[in-house]
Amino acid sequence: MTQTVAVLGTGKIGEALLSGMIRAGWRSADLLVTTRRSDRAEELRNRYGVEPVTNAEAAKRADTLILAVKPQDMGKLLDELAPHTASDRLVVSAAAGITTAFIEERLAAGTPVVRVMPNTPVLVDEGMSVISAGSHATPAHVAHTEEIFGGVGKTLRVPESQQDAATALSGSGPAYFYFLVEAMTDAGILLGLPRAQAHDLIVQAAIGAAVMLRDSGEHPVKLREAVTSPAGTTISAIRELENHGVRAALIAALEAARDRSRALASGNG
Ligand SMILES: NC(=O)C1=CN([C@@H]2O[C@H](COP(=O)(O)OP(=O)(O)OC[C@H]3O[C@@H](n4cnc5c(N)ncnc54)[C@H](O)[C@@H]3O)[C@@H](O)[C@H]2O)C=CC1
Ligand SMILES: O=C(O)[C@@H]1CCC=N1
Known part of the structure; x- marks a missing residue:
């Protein structure tokens, strides 16, 4: 039919x-x-x-x-x-x-x-x-x-009962990644790269990381450890991310998105 x-x-x-x-x-x-x-x-x-x-x-x-x-x-x-x-x-x-x-x-x-x-x-x-x-x-x-x-x-x-949480994760999720790419492209500018090149470098890193996350079957911690050489560059960056509370910020951000989804339930906004 x-x-x-x-x-x-x-x-x-x-x-x-x-x-x-x-x-x-x-x-x-x-x-x-x-x-x-x-x-x-x-x-x-x-x-x-x-x-x-x-x-x-x-x-x-x-x-x-x-x-x-x-x-x-x-x-x-x-x-x-x-x-x-x-x-x-x-x-x-x-x-x-x-x-x-x-x-x-x-x-x-x-x-x-x-x-x-x-x-x-x-x-x-x-x-x-x-x-x-x-x-x-x-x-x-x-x-x-x-x-x-x-x-x-x-x-x-x-x-x-899990829909508001799912909305915070996957519904809004793409926006968080775009935000990160935008911020990291700005960082590339600060480091002296032309904008278009900075954009391409970070987008390809994002695609590569996403495919590995999906296809390798490895836990994200393992994948990150494989990038993080002793006394190397990555750990210097990770320390700054931790110092600036990025993990806590993400948890708070997704909690706010979940709460906003709950508040929209009345249909009044
Ligand atoms: N944009 C996104 O990433 C996602 C959006 N959603 C949900 O999808 C819904 C729409 O979001 P967007 O597409 O971003 O908004 P939007 O504003 O682009 O689309 C809503 C459309 O509905 C039309 N509209 C409003 N009242 C109407 C009516 N009575 N008759 C016919 N058309 C009418 C508006 O003119 C507008 O074009 C929201 O409820 C949002 O929560 C869900 C998942 C992802
Ligand atoms: O921002 C919003 O309210 C909609 C729902 C999930 C993604 N966009």
């Missing part, structure tokens, strides 16, 4: 997912999008050949609705969808903080809801999407969600 999937609120993450679904073999004809602005709708139609529709039309025509609006816009979107969404539709939310219960309360009784926290590397098929079932979602609904998000990276099922 052909499944129609609609992405509601096709902004950064919605478009990243949409582009990945098309790469993974979804037919444009089976994909609908909704946007707030008509120029954005036309942009998506021209770029991907998908049909822009209203939220109400998406609710009527799509088997699966992927909600990708900001948490603060979710209450309003659900109010708009409620009169048009039959309880046999699968509703997948990608919004940080918003619980499956928040969505279930606002839609027809028994509507299956799945909560997903993806990340922007879905754009390059290296996404990490963390998935939890709501109270009416069956294993088939979760499997269908895994099929969609598994086409653009890895998926992991977690209890919904």
Whole structure:
């Protein structure tokens, strides 16, 4: 049976997912999008050949609705969808903080809801999407969600109680690495390298390190020890990172992200 999937609120993450679904073999004809602005709708139609529709039309025509609006816009979107969404539709939310219960309360009784926290590397098929079932979602609904998000990276099922932590780690995670690359590129400038060269050196170091982390099966401590020669350069840098509390800063940062995700649960921001 052909499944129609609609992405509601096709902004950064919605478009990243949409582009990945098309790469993974979804037919444009089976994909609908909704946007707030008509120029954005036309942009998506021209770029991907998908049909822009209203939220109400998406609710009527799509088997699966992927909600990708900001948490603060979710209450309003659900109010708009409620009169048009039959309880046999699968509703997948990608919004940080918003619980499956928040969505279930606002839609027809028994509507299956799945909560997903993806990340922007879905754009390059290296996404990490963390998935939890709501109270009416069956294993088939979760499997269908895994099929969609598994086409653009890895998926992991977690209890919904762990979603805020997952948001702090993998949802926001890419931003931390971009921040580190940006800071280390500046350090390269300080050390006298041209910016473009500093950028290339640190990006390739990051790619190499990421592949080793993924493929070597070694603990990160072991990998770091292999770089850290006695009385060498690396240990001098590591001492400064420890002196400046970088480890503690990362723990505090991820705790703050987790707390922010929890605070977004009200949908008020
Ligand atoms: N950007 C990211 O890395 C990630 C974002 N998310 C979640 O995805 C959601 C969207 O985030 P972004 O894509 O970054 O934001 P965004 O602002 O780029 O996208 C949201 C889009 O929804 C549209 N929109 C708002 N209300 C609408 C409505 N009633 N009907 C149709 N369209 C509507 C907006 O015009 C906007 O284009 C958030 O809930 C966020 O927590 C989840 C994982 C990663
Ligand atoms: O910053 C945010 O709130 C969203 C959720 C995870 C990544 N971006």
